[in-house]
Amino acid sequence: MSTRLEVPKMYKLFIGGKFTRTESERYMTATNPKTKKKICNVSRASRKDVRNAVVAARSGYKAWANKTGYERGQILYRLAEMLEGRKEQFTSELVQSTSSDRAQAAREVMKAVDRIIWYAGFADKWAQLAGSVNPVQNGYFNFSMAEPTGVVGVLLPNEYPILSLISRICPVIVSGNTCVVIASETAPLPALSFSEVIATSDIPGGVINILTGVKKELIPHLAGHMDVNAFDYADSNSSFKKDVQTACAGNVKRFVYSVPQGKQGIFDDEHYETLGNIQNFSEIKTVWHTMGL
Secondary structure: OOOOOOOOOEEOEEEOOEEEOOOOOOEEEEEOOOOOOEEEEEEOOOHHHHHHHHHHHHHHHHHHHOOOHHHHHHHHHHHHHHHHHOHHHHHHHHHHHOOOOHHHHHHHHHHHHHHHHHHHHHOOOHHHHHOEEEOOOOOEEEEEEEEEOOEEEEEOOOOOHHHHHHHHHHHHHOOOOEEEEEOOOOOOHHHHHHHHHHHOOOOOOOOEEEEOOOHHHHHHHHHOOOOOOEEEEOOOOHHHHHHHHHHHOOOOOEEEEOOOOOOOHHHOHHHHOOHHHHHOOEEEEEEEEEOOO
16 A cells, blocks of 8 residues: 655745735745755745735725724734634644744744733734823923834744734834745744734734745835835844845834844833834824914
């Protein structure tokens, strides 16, 4: 009797709330770094896919930005619930995709859940802290309030593929931005599985778009796209940094360098759970009113 061959799953890109094939029809193989065995196939995104993802992010921006902080907080709480409900799956995928053992993988997943909850709780509070009433001359009332930046490109590191994803998209979307994410190149599976969580959650299509592929192919097109308003550089590999900064200068988009610092790295709550992380992707609008004497 012949040995049956397994059919490896083919993971698609996540664009506009839908799972789409790359227009180039190219794919990559995800392997277990410990055993070198094939885990699955993943789509290898192209320049056209980047453009489609940015269009989807822009299309979803207005509806997401117009939601109240309370609404966005409730949606993030639901996302945390769904991730915790699949914690065993994500733990197993991290063990398969990275050099982590099961205890380390479980710690990463639970920290990811906790970090979503932190941002969910802060969703309807951060704007009050970021805004202010300003002291101005008599006869005027002046106040400043925070608004989302727009579409944000996010470059993730290869390490800690699920926690780094959560740590970077939460401060982006909690204030009303949408994002296009370039996932870990060596361990893309957890991010792709998380896209399945997003697709079945209450997050509207286009708010989070996830691309997989070769970073050096995708980064120039995302960083240089004229309809991207900010770029979050979180990759520990700084070899693309200068090129990204140069590309960002094309339309004066904001460049944020958010590589993990300190001994705790990505697990450091004092660095990753702060108002400053949200303010990195917001703009301050100041309004003047005349006052009767």
